[in-house]
Amino acid sequence: MMAFKLGTALIAPLLLGMAGIAIAAGPGRERPKSGAALYQRYGCYGCHGYSGAGSSSSGPTLADRGFDAVHVFDYVRQPHGVMPPYHKGALSDADLQAIANYTASMMASVALARIPQLTRLLPKATSAPMATTAPANLLGATLFKTNCAGCHGATGAGGIGPSLLEEGHTRSVALIEAFILQPPAKMPKLSPDPIPEAQVRPLAEYVAAFATRPR
Amino acid sequence: VSEVTDPRRRFFLKGSVLAGVAAAAAPLTAKAQSTDMSGRSPAPAPSPQLKVAEAGAVKTDQRAEDPDALREYVPDPGSDFMVDVLRAAGIRHVALIPGSTFRGFQESLINYAGEAGPSMIVCVHEEISAAIAHGYAKVSGEMMACIVHSDVGLQHASMAIYDAWCDRAPMLVLAANILNPGQRRPGVEWTHTMQDVATIVRDFIKWDDTPVSLQHFAESTMRACQFARTGPSAPVLIIADADLQERNIEDRTALSIPARVEVVPPEGEAHAVDRLAAMLVDADRPLIVTDRAVHTRKGMDDLIGLAELVHAPVLDQAGRMNVPTTHYLYRSPHQTRIVADCDLMLGLELSDPWGTANSYADLTERTATRRLKATAKSALIGTANLFTKPNVQDLQRYFTADLTIAGEVEATLPALIAAVTARLTPDRRFEIAPRKVLREQEHDAIRAAAVKQAAVGWDSSPITSARVAVELWDLIEKDPWALVSDPMILSGWPLLLWDLTEPYHHVGGSGGFGIGYGISAAVGAALGHKEKGRYGVAFQGDGDLMMLPGSLWTLAHHELPLLVVLQNNGAWHQEFMHIQRMTNRRNRGADRAGVGTQISNPAIHYADMARSMGVYAEGPISDPAKLAPAMRRAMEVVRAGKPAFLDVVMEPR
Numbered sequence: 001m002m003a004f005k006l007g008t009a010l011i012a013p014l015l016l017g018m019a020g021i022a023i024a025a026g027p028g029r030e031r032p033k034s035g036a037a038l039y040q041r042y043g044c045y046g047c048h049g050y051s052g053a054g055s056s057s058s059g060p061t062l063a064d065r066g067f068d069a070v071h072v073f074d075y076v077r078q079p080h081g082v083m084p085p086y087h088k089g090a091l092s093d094a095d096l097q098a099i100a101n102y103t104a105s106m107m108a109s110v111a112l113a114r115i116p117q118l119t120r121l122l123p124k125a126t127s128a129p130m131a132t133t134a135p136a137n138l139l140g141a142t143l144f145k146t147n148c149a150g151c152h153g154a155t156g157a158g159g160i161g162p163s164l165l166e167e168g169h170t171r172s173v174a175l176i177e178a179f180i181l182q183p184p185a186k187m188p189k190l191s192p193d194p195i196p197e198a199q200v201r202p203l204a205e206y207v208a209a210f211a212t213r214p215r
Numbered sequence: 216v217s218e219v220t221d222p223r224r225r226f227f228l229k230g231s232v233l234a235g236v237a238a239a240a241a242p243l244t245a246k247a248q249s250t251d252m253s254g255r256s257p258a259p260a261p262s263p264q265l266k267v268a269e270a271g272a273v274k275t276d277q278r279a280e281d282p283d284a285l286r287e288y289v290p291d292p293g294s295d296f297m298v299d300v301l302r303a304a305g306i307r308h309v310a311l312i313p314g315s316t317f318r319g320f321q322e323s324l325i326n327y328a329g330e331a332g333p334s335m336i337v338c339v340h341e342e343i344s345a346a347i348a349h350g351y352a353k354v355s356g357e358m359m360a361c362i363v364h365s366d367v368g369l370q371h372a373s374m375a376i377y378d379a380w381c382d383r384a385p386m387l388v389l390a391a392n393i394l395n396p397g398q399r400r401p402g403v404e405w406t407h408t409m410q411d412v413a414t415i416v417r418d419f420i421k422w423d424d425t426p427v428s429l430q431h432f433a434e435s436t437m438r439a440c441q442f443a444r445t446g447p448s449a450p451v452l453i454i455a456d457a458d459l460q461e462r463n464i465e466d467r468t469a470l471s472i473p474a475r476v477e478v479v480p481p482e483g484e485a486h487a488v489d490r491l492a493a494m495l496v497d498a499d500r501p502l503i504v505t506d507r508a509v510h511t512r513k514g515m516d517d518l519i520g521l522a523e524l525v526h527a528p529v530l531d532q533a534g535r536m537n538v539p540t541t542h543y544l545y546r547s548p549h550q551t552r553i554v555a556d557c558d559l560m561l562g563l564e565l566s567d568p569w570g571t572a573n574s575y576a577d578l579t580e581r582t583a584t585r586r587l588k589a590t591a592k593s594a595l596i597g598t599a600n601l602f603t604k605p606n607v608q609d610l611q612r613y614f615t616a617d618l619t620i621a622g623e624v625e626a627t628l629p630a631l632i633a634a635v636t637a638r639l640t641p642d643r644r645f646e647i648a649p650r651k652v653l654r655e656q657e658h659d660a661i662r663a664a665a666v667k668q669a670a671v672g673w674d675s676s677p678i679t680s681a682r683v684a685v686e687l688w689d690l691i692e693k694d695p696w697a698l699v700s701d702p703m704i705l706s707g708w709p710l711l712l713w714d715l716t717e718p719y720h721h722v723g724g725s726g727g728f729g730i731g732y733g734i735s736a737a738v739g740a741a742l743g744h745k746e747k748g749r750y751g752v753a754f755q756g757d758g759d760l761m762m763l764p765g766s767l768w769t770l771a772h773h774e775l776p777l778l779v780v781l782q783n784n785g786a787w788h789q790e791f792m793h794i795q796r797m798t799n800r801r802n803r804g805a806d807r808a809g810v811g812t813q814i815s816n817p818a819i820h821y822a823d824m825a826r827s828m829g830v831y832a833e834g835p836i837s838d839p840a841k842l843a844p845a846m847r848r849a850m851e852v853v854r855a856g857k858p859a860f861l862d863v864v865m866e867p868r
Contacts, residue, residue, distance in 0.1 A: 118669055
């Protein structure tokens, strides 16, 4: 599915030895209009991959994360992490909007269950219930790392999503829990899948505890 | 005599003739010992001289029969003795590209070394020679040598020697030179001579010497090998003077070769080890961080044993294969964030303690953020304080640890385990026990998240690095395989999804990040694995390949079993991202980061290139559905003992 989304406009230049960018850099070039082509022209693929798969050594996954275009647009102008900002002089509003629309439409290409080479690699214990009485709330930490850190950063300081460091000051644990269970439009719904409802409380407690951590 | 170790091309030579140092007397005749090691022509039939030798009838001193011999030939050249020294030092292979300053030595390898070795690994560039020695040492646990042609050859080799220095890997570099001006031909032999050749690399080797006699050569080579093997391991350099190589040995009985002696590795001081044990037992959230800590199965078992005592997760930075990825305490380099959760960080042979305890953002204003809590304790065990040099800045930024123990990790672990065990009271064991299930759940959660992540873009073209890793794992899982490329090259997917369980399953990375290491060190690693009945698999960057593509020829020439999977991303991609960052920072030309950073116009036909050097090759492969079948075909070649190459059009990372 992803290959279809990327289309031959993206793949062909690669097979030709990435000739596309050098040609595109020349005078009088015709500017591509599609978000997919602009995503390549401005080098978004360099860190996030042609498919949006991303990489641990360059940039996070964009596909299937539920990002909306408004959020992506704002983040590209003012990123919070190590991503360099794209200012208007380098990337116009119109082109950025097209890229934001494109990235917001990215989806995982194939459901995991349809890939036997991968499903056999799943740990056998995954279906076992996780302990919820860890003294240091390790369950909350694990859930956060797996489901939240991609947007809010490993330390909760923010990334493509907002900082959570003050959540514990502005909301009670119960309110954070409710927020996760019924998220606003910009935030993906994480419960009951992949986070069972019963495990949202320790996650909320973990998020609330950011406010008390030494910084 | 040999370039390779293929038994099909071996002569059987009786031990009485070739019994290493003891047989340091007469060389067998050239005809008797020379074989075509390329495998492209059958081995010659044993000569009459060899038959006589096998019958034990060859005189050991031909000069006794022919007193005028010295006027016509050199019956006992010094380089024969040098070969004996290498053999006694445990050097099984010498990598080289021919050079006139060591023509005597090479002739001794061809016609004197015999099946006892060392064998010759033929290369097309000295950097490849040195990198092969680097890769081989990490796999085999034994040093390998490379010999280079004076100043020009050493300059070529210097990049790979630098990598080995940064990677704390031992190797013996022999640099030939002509010290005596009276022995130099006018012209090139003067330009290919330096009065101090070692100065080219002295900043990143552990020791060097310039022997002026054969006895000096023997003793200095043994000393150099001892230094190189003792932690921190590093390359060493010995000058092999051409005149010494070529001149006749007047009196063999006046020469002796010191026996190889293993140095007892430095162990951490007992009181400090006990202090560290107390810190580990008292900590509520201990974390062990490893980099180049483990070299043996016992070392791995000890490290696991220590971690299990306190159920401390082990953040493995993958400088070596330290902990099985299947172990519930294993944490891959991707999990750096767990440093922030610990109240004690124990670093074992870390290359960068400061960079472990801190993060650093490459923004307009470069900023550091402390990852390790201010209240957390820290301790280090390693050899960094035992030896270093000032010029190369590979020591990284200074880090203040609460306790630093100088010593080799593997040598210190048994005492540390004993001290921790002694300090663990029944009550403390009871308190610590529940950590295990949490660590197991975390390990499972990390694996599950990685599997889920690997599905993203599964059917996309260019093919995702995750898919490449998974498809290959499907084919090799049950084989005697080993990953010989930097385990982080493919975004570290093998560390997340493969079951790496043995100390040889990977050997870390280059150390010095000098490109060209990947393909050439993989050749040396494949040589080491071949000797153990295993084959290698390597994920290979296209930029790195083009630095030393001639490595493929050595692979084919010596028939080494290695699968090379090229990550064809059409760029020096790290640099692409750097230029992208610069254009963004300067608010101009954000669509021009590919200028000068992409390998294009023309595109390189990598598979054709590999085939031209005798390697089975397919590609470019851009359709993910065609990947697994191509891998299966390539693996048939590798399982038959030969190299294979796949050009895969992949995601940039």
